[in-house]
Amino acid sequence: MITNASFAKELLIWFDQHGRNHLPWQKDRTGYRVWVSEIMLQQTQVITVIPYFERFMARFPTITDLAEAHSDEVLALWTGLGYYSRARNLHASAIEVVEQHQGEMPTSIDDLVSLKGIGRSTAGAIISQAYNDQGVILDGNVKRLLTRLYAIKGWPGQSQIDKQLWEIATKLTPTTRNADYTQAIMDIGATICKPKQPLCVACPMQARCKALAEDQVATIPTPKPKKLIPHKTISVLLIKNKQGQTLLEQRPNTGIWGGLWSLPEFADLKSLQTQLALDGLPTNTQPITPIKHVFSHYKLTIEPHLLVLENTPKKVSEKAKSQWYDTQQLHTIGLATPIKKLLEKI
Numbered sequence: 369m370i371t372n373a374s375f376a377k378e379l380l381i382w383f384d385q386h387g388r389n390h391l392p393w394q395k396d397r398t399g400y401r402v403w404v405s406e407i408m409l410q411q412t413q414v415i416t417v418i419p420y421f422e423r424f425m426a427r428f429p430t431i432t433d434l435a436e437a438h439s440d441e442v443l444a445l446w447t448g449l450g451y452y453s454r455a456r457n458l459h460a461s462a463i464e465v466v467e468q469h470q471g472e473m474p475t476s477i478d479d480l481v482s483l484k485g486i487g488r489s490t491a492g493a494i495i496s497q498a499y500n501d502q503g504v505i506l507d508g509n510v511k512r513l514l515t516r517l518y519a520i521k522g523w524p525g526q527s528q529i530d531k532q533l534w535e536i537a538t539k540l541t542p543t544t545r546n547a548d549y550t551q552a553i554m555d556i557g558a559t560i561c562k563p564k565q566p567l568c569v570a571c572p573m574q575a576r577c578k579a580l581a582e583d584q585v586a587t588i589p590t591p592k593p594k595k596l597i598p599h600k601t602i603s604v605l606l607i608k609n610k611q612g613q614t615l616l617e618q619r620p621n622t623g624i625w626g627g628l629w630s631l632p633e634f635a636d637l638k639s640l641q642t643q644l645a646l647d648g649l650p651t652n653t654q655p656i657t658p659i660k661h662v663f664s665h666y667k668l669t670i671e672p673h674l675l676v677l678e679n680t681p682k683k684v685s686e687k688a689k690s691q692w693y694d695t696q697q698l699h700t701i702g703l704a705t706p707i708k709k710l711l712e713k714i
C-alpha cells in the first residue's frame with residue numbers, strides 16, 4: 369500500500385543521495401526562470417535544454433525583457449529546440465504578465481493556467497519549484513512512473529485514466545519540501561523509470577511497484593493507439609540575388625514553423641514554375657537534393673530548387689512577408705530547422 373507520507377519520504381531520501389540539484393534553473397529560483405525551463409523541457413531532454421536556457425536567460429533575464437523583445441529574436445533563440453508554439457506562447461504570456469500582473473509572475477494555479485502555454489502540470493511545477501508550495505505535477509515522465517507503480521492499463525491520454533492519475537499525483541504530493549519532491553519524481557521518471565529498459569534495480573520504488581511485481585513493466589503504460597502517419601511533399605525555392613542574398617518568407621503564425629522564416633513554398637514544381645512565370649522571373653531552376661523531415665503527425669519531403677537572379681525582385685509571392693537576407697544575418701532570425709540546415713549546406 370502506497371501512502372502519501374511514506375512515498376514522499378522514500379522519494380526524498382533517494383533525492384538527497386541521487387537527485388539533480390545543480391541544474392541552471394535550480395539556481396536563483398524565480399517563477400520566471402522555472403516557467404521558462406518547464407516550457408523548454410516539454411518534449412525535450414534536460415541535456416538539450418541547458419544551453420538554450422542559459423542563452424535565453426542571458427538575453428532575457430526578466431519577464432519585462434522578454435515582453436519587450438521582438439518575436440523574431442525570441443524565435444531565433446528557440447531555433448533548433450522545436451515546437452515553436454512554445455516560444456510564441458511564452459512571449460505572448462510574458463506580455464500579458466507585464467500588462468495584467470505588473471510584471472510579477474502569478475503565484476496561483478488559476479492565474480498561471482490562464483496564461484497561454486501553461487497547463488495544469490506546468491503550473492504545478494512552477495508553484496512547487498519556484499515557491500516550494502504544494503503544486504502537483506503530472507508530466508509525461510511522472511505519468512509513466514505512476515502507471516507502472518499502480519499497474520494502470522489503458523492509454524494514459526484517455527480522460528478517465530488521466531483523471532485517475534491526477535487523483536493519485538495529488539494524493540502523493542507532500543506538504544513540505546515541494547521543490548525537492550517535484551524534482552525527485554521528475555528525475556526518477558526521466559532517468560530510472562525510462563520508457564524502455566527502466567532501471568528497476570536502482571529504483572527506490574521497486575518494492576512498491578505493482579507492474580514490477582506482476583512482470584508487466586514492458587507493457588505499461590499502454591501505448592497510444594497507432595495512426596498511419598501521412599507523407600507530404602512540398603517544393604521550396606532557394607532564390608539568390610546577385611549579392612548572394614537569399615529571399616526568405618515569414619510563415620503565418622499558425623501551422624508548421626509558425627512565425628518562423630523559411631523559403632518560399634509551393635505545392636510542387638509545376639506551381640513553382642507557374643508562379644515564377646507570373647512574376648516575370650526565369651523558370652530555369654536547378655533541383656537540389658531533397659530533405660526529409662519527420663513531425664509528430666506527418667513526414668515531410670522538401671524538394672528545394674535553386675534560382676540565381678540577375679535582378680532583385682522584392683518578393684516572389686504576394687501572400688507572404690518576404691525579405692532578402694545575407695548569410696551572416698541568418699542567426700538573428702527564427703528559421704525552420706531543415707531550412708537552416710539546407711542554407712548552411714549551400
Ligand code: SF4
Binds near residue numbers: 561562566568577579
Ligand atoms: S520499479 Fe521499475 S517500473 Fe517500477 S517504478 Fe521503478 S523503475 Fe519504474
